[in-house]
Amino acid sequence: MTKNANQIVVIGAGIVGVSTAIWLRRAGRDVILVDKGAVGMGTSYGNGGILAACGVAPVTAPGLGAKGPKLLLDPNFPLFLRWSYLPKLLPWLMKYLSHANEPDTRRISKGLAGIVADSVEQHKSLVNGTSAEGWITDSDYCFAYKDQTAFAGDALTFELRQQAGFVPEIIKGGAVHDYEPALGPDIGLLAVMKDHGYIRNPAGYVQALAQVLVAEGGEIRQAEVIDIDLTDGKISAVITDQGRIDCAGAVLATGVWSKPLAKKLGLNVPLESERGYHVVFKDPSIHLNATYMIASGKFVATPMDAGLRCAGIVEFGGLTAGPSKAPLAFLHKHVKLNFPTLKYSGVEEWHGHRPAPTDSLPLIGEIAGSGVFAGFGHHHIGLTGGPKTGRLIADLITQKGTNIDLSAYDPGRFA
Numbered sequence: 001m002t003k004n005a006n007q008i009v010v011i012g013a014g015i016v017g018v019s020t021a022i023w024l025r026r027a028g029r030d031v032i033l034v035d036k037g038a039v040g041m042g043t044s045y046g047n048g049g050i051l052a053a054c055g056v057a058p059v060t061a062p063g064l065g066a067k068g069p070k071l072l073l074d075p076n077f078p079l080f081l082r083w084s085y086l087p088k089l090l091p092w093l094m095k096y097l098s099h100a101n102e103p104d105t106r107r108i109s110k111g112l113a114g115i116v117a118d119s120v121e122q123h124k125s126l127v128n129g130t131s132a133e134g135w136i137t138d139s140d141y142c143f144a145y146k147d148q149t150a151f152a153g154d155a156l157t158f159e160l161r162q163q164a165g166f167v168p169e170i171i172k173g174g175a176v177h178d179y180e181p182a183l184g185p186d187i188g189l190l191a192v193m194k195d196h197g198y199i200r201n202p203a204g205y206v207q208a209l210a211q212v213l214v215a216e217g218g219e220i221r222q223a224e225v226i227d228i229d230l231t232d233g234k235i236s237a238v239i240t241d242q243g244r245i246d247c248a249g250a251v252l253a254t255g256v257w258s259k260p261l262a263k264k265l266g267l268n269v270p271l272e273s274e275r276g277y278h279v280v281f282k283d284p285s286i287h288l289n290a291t292y293m294i295a296s297g298k299f300v301a302t303p304m305d306a307g308l309r310c311a312g313i314v315e316f317g318g319l320t321a322g323p324s325k326a327p328l329a330f331l332h333k334h335v336k337l338n339f340p341t342l343k344y345s346g347v348e349e350w351h352g353h354r355p356a357p358t359d360s361l362p363l364i365g366e367i368a369g370s371g372v373f374a375g376f377g378h379h380h381i382g383l384t385g386g387p388k389t390g391r392l393i394a395d396l397i398t399q400k401g402t403n404i405d406l407s408a409y410d411p412g413r414f415a
């Protein structure tokens with residue numbers, strides 16, 4: 001097969017990959033989107049669905065290094081570790097915790113803002129006029145606290161949000177339950193962020209976007225990419241378990257599974273799975289008026305088509321172990337505490353893998369002049385920032401130029 005100078009292979013059909021593929025197609029490229037599994041069934045399947053435009057604070061808050069061990073042992077804190085995984089985790093964990101200081105938190109926050117702050121507009125621009133319109137619901141995004149003291153504990157986070165342009169409206173006391181009757185009596189303060197949104201079925205949305213890609217002339221193949229063929233340092237093909245695909249460029253949108261392919265291109269990315277969980281409560285007796293982050297349990301609650309989805313938890317335990325019981329029990333307990341009248345007909349329980357580089361910033365950009373572009377490592381904000389990432393990568397590949405400084409996302413920092 002001769003090399004098609006216009007052909008780009010996008011590897012990975014999660015929210016980042018489908019968004020990138022669509023923007024590349026719209027820029028006139030021949031696009032093949034390749035996934036080893038079904039479209040939208042990686043981490044993009046099970047997230048909380050929130051377009052968290054104000055999601056600019058990394059998990060590595062100042063002081064986490066000192067508090068971490070205590071939090072791991074605290075049954076009321078949503079941080080879990082499969083202890084047998086600790087030796088493997090340790091080098092990554094040390095680097096990760098080295099960012100838990102104020103200067104790094106502020107720097108990371110600026111980087112995250114560049115990807116997430118205009119999320120709702122980016123999603124709407126991706127779907128505008130297509131069959132994938134209609135999956136996005138405009139909504140407030142509310143941070144729910146016990147009281148003013150608990151809210152004050154997150155002062156730095158709200159300062160960072162304010163710097164990114166998001167100032168909450170505060171609702172207190174009885175007004176909280178006028179705003180959201182389903183919340184339990186333990187919630188006494190809501191910090192309401194206007195102009196946010198959510199996706200009512202994240203996997204369905206990614207699959208609908210894949211159909212948009214095909215309708216616009218792109219192609220989708222199911223195959224596992226096992227190697228990248230370079231000639232004089234430039235990509236000439238991706239090698240899959242189904243054969244070779246000649247191409248002029250490729251995008252690694254392979255989420256938490258990106259490490260081996262990145263390594264072939266000379267990157268040693270400290271990438272871990274931040275395991276997370278969701279429970280969907282089917283036929284719920286309550287319907288929320290907005291989306292919520294319940295601060296005490298650090299989970300989000302989103303009214304989805306399939307029911308009320310509660311999602312969150314950070315667990316370290318690698319990519320291969322099955323779900324653990326304790327995080328799911330924690331989630332169930334905290335949902336009951338915060339939505340005490342909730343009744344339902346059944347549940348879906350799921351665990352997935354947030355792609356977590358140690359510095360909490362995604363990798364976006366060309367890898368060592370190879371014609372292969374990174375688009376992975378989106379931690380907690382991949383659904384939010386996927387379409388923007390896709391547009392930026394398409395602009396880089398087509399040399400259109402971007403209007404933001406991309407140095408914070410440079411994959412070369414892990415060369």
Ligand SMILES: Cc1cc2nc3c(=O)[nH]c(=O)nc-3n(C[C@H](O)[C@H](O)[C@H](O)COP(=O)(O)OP(=O)(O)OC[C@H]3O[C@@H](n4cnc5c(N)ncnc54)[C@H](O)[C@@H]3O)c2cc1C
Binds near residue numbers: 036037049277381
């Ligand atoms: C519990 C939980 C709640 C979350 N809530 C939110 C939220 O509310 N809002 C938000 O913005 N984010 C949220 N996230 C984070 C978000 O889900 C992720 O950041 C995002 O889904 C990552 O998307 P992706 O496209 O990079 O990866 P994925 O969706 O994982 O897609 C990667 C794809 O690459 C494919 N692949 C991998 N390797 C290969 C290979 N070698 N060959 C071919 N294919 C390959 C995989 O099969 C997969 O389909 C949450 C995550 C979790 C776990």
